[in-house]
Amino acid sequence: MTVRRFDLIAFDWDGTLFDSTAAIARSIQLAVADVGGTVPTDEQASYVIGMALLPALAHAAPDVPKDKYNDLASRYRYHYLKQQELITLFKGVLPMLEGLRERGHWLAVATGKSRRGLNEALQHVDLRGMFDSSRTADETAGKPHPLMLQELMAELGVQPERLLMIGDTTHDLQMAQNAGCASVGVAYGAHAGAELAACTPLHVACDVEDLHQWLRTNA
Missing domain, CATH: 3.40.50.1000 (HAD superfamily/HAD-like)
Structure with missing residues (x-):
């Protein structure tokens, strides 16, 4: 043995x-677009997977101001939950x-x-x-x-x-x-x-x- x-x-x-990697990356991209930030590439959005949510979003969207972080997180959750049943x-x-x-x-x-x-x-x-x-x-x-x-x-x-x-x-x-x-x-x-x-x-x-x-x- x-x-x-x-x-x-x-x-x-x-x-x-x-x-869930593709779904998370896509949800990050859609959330950033929703709050008016520069949409990260697939590679940039995938890189932050595994980090805590707010630090991950801040890293993926450096041009989004801090006062929009809560909105950014909310939009991320919205887009991810729409896909969750398929993962x-x-x-x-x-x-x-x-x-x-x-x-x-x-x-x-x-x-x-x-x-x-x-x-x-x-x-x-x-x-x-x-x-x-x-x-x-x-x-x-x-x-x-x-x-x-x-x-x-x-x-x-x-x-x-x-x-x-x-x-x-x-x-x-x-x-x-x-x-x-x-x-x-x-x-x-x-x-x-x-x-x-x-x-x-x-x-x-x-x-x-x-x-x-x-x-x-x-x-």
């Missing part, structure tokens, strides 16, 4: 488990998570989403009870600050060397570095594989099947 290397595996949500888990995610639980891993979510947004997503994809804990950007420090992972480790009694962070952005991988934890990047989400590789993860997966196979033999 393979010896388990990591006790806790923490996943980012959007672009890692949930196929699903990536194919293969459920069997992967079930396999990890069968091996005795604790599972957690560390996401830039709000608590309300994550809870709604968990209801939509019928994942209640799959995760042992979670942290969202509105209840702790946003990525790449390590507090999200530090709180999960403290709650579950896990040391940094026994936690693996999996995410699709450099923000995720930098958060893991800042917390003293290992990471794996997934190149099917918001950031390109070369960007992820620069953060020295243990592996960069090209798809969910690749990620699942790596976890079977290395986690």
Whole structure:
């Protein structure tokens, strides 16, 4: 039997488990247009995915004045919610998570989403009870600050060397570095594989099947 290397595996949500990258980027672009800002490119809008909402929007729309940030966030939520019912888990995610639980891993979510947004997503994809804990950007420090992972480790009694962070952005991988934890990047989400590789993860997966196979033999 393979010896388990990591006790806790923490996943980012959007672009890692949930196929929502395009919807988020498009919602950012539409929101910026609604408040009169310069619409970011696809690359610029995708770059901020994973960050807390207001810092993400501010980064994607630097010419939008601060007094319009609340309107910008409101318009983003409006456009995203219009698409939410069409967004699903990536194919293969459920069997992967079930396999990890069968091996005795604790599972957690560390996401830039709000608590309300994550809870709604968990209801939509019928994942209640799959995760042992979670942290969202509105209840702790946003990525790449390590507090999200530090709180999960403290709650579950896990040391940094026994936690693996999996995410699709450099923000995720930098958060893991800042917390003293290992990471794996997934190149099917918001950031390109070369960007992820620069953060020295243990592996960069090209798809969910690749990620699942790596976890079977290395986690």
